[in-house]
């Protein structure tokens with residue numbers, strides 16, 4: 139841990155939506171929060187920083203494309219120099235490029251795989267060695283219910299999110315003996331900018347599939363992430379926790 143003995147928590151995609159809610163949840167324990175995002179500007183990240191400041195947490199944010207291996211190596215070397223070894227990594231950055239497979243371009247496929255899956259490889263590898271050396275640390279990867287059940291129009295996204303599940307379980311097996319835990323959270327249909335762009339008809343169709351008859355909140359997801367990264371989950375690794383109002387059981 140760093141000098142203040144607060145946990146260092148790095149959240150990719152931390153500027154808004156689920157990532158912001160995760161940051162706010164960790165702020166409650168006065169963690170050292172590091173936000174990584176790739177928005178066109180810093181507006182949402184600044185807003186998140188202001189919300190975190192209300193909890194007495196001075197967060198740092200970085201605008202870095204986590205699909206770029208070189209950029210991630212440089213990012214974590216700076217983070218570790220400034221704040222100490224990462225205690226919790228939340229791999230949450232993600233994008234969609236939805237279209238039916240018949241119409242999907244190679245760039246739709248590549249962009250989603252790079253941002254959603256390769257970024258998880260990049261960031262996890264960047265924290266793994268220091269965590270192993272310290273014999274402690276938690277990684278929580280954000281997958282999706284769609285990685286489990288599939289979704290028409292999201293072959294690229296579903297493949298990336300199913301990939302995260304396999305990655306999570308494999309790395310969990312590799313590092314369990316070193317005192318590290320790696321888990322995934324698979325959100326269902328959550329109220330964020332990502333889902334705000336969906337046509338009303340698609341939203342209604344999703345809602346019909348949810349036994350609890352409501353969208354999830356970013357906070358619903360953040361609670362599961364926080365719990366997995368806590369001592370309460372000390373014997374849990376390699377799991378995928380579904381947060382979806384019963385959409386998939």
Ligand SMILES: NC(=O)c1ccc[n+]([C@@H]2O[C@H](COP(=O)([O-])OP(=O)(O)OC[C@H]3O[C@@H](n4cnc5c(N)ncnc54)[C@H](O)[C@@H]3O)[C@@H](O)[C@H]2O)c1
Nearest residue numbers: 151153155156175176177203204231232282325328330332
């Ligand atoms: N909203 C949902 O219903 C839902 C459901 C299941 C899973 N998820 C997953 O949860 C995660 C967060 O989703 P959200 O709804 O909060 O999305 P969002 O669009 O509100 O936020 C996405 C975040 O990812 C960041 N990001 C995008 N590309 C990046 C890149 N190349 N490098 C660094 N950061 C990048 C953005 O800057 C932003 O901070 C994603 O992985 C998403 O796939 C969301």
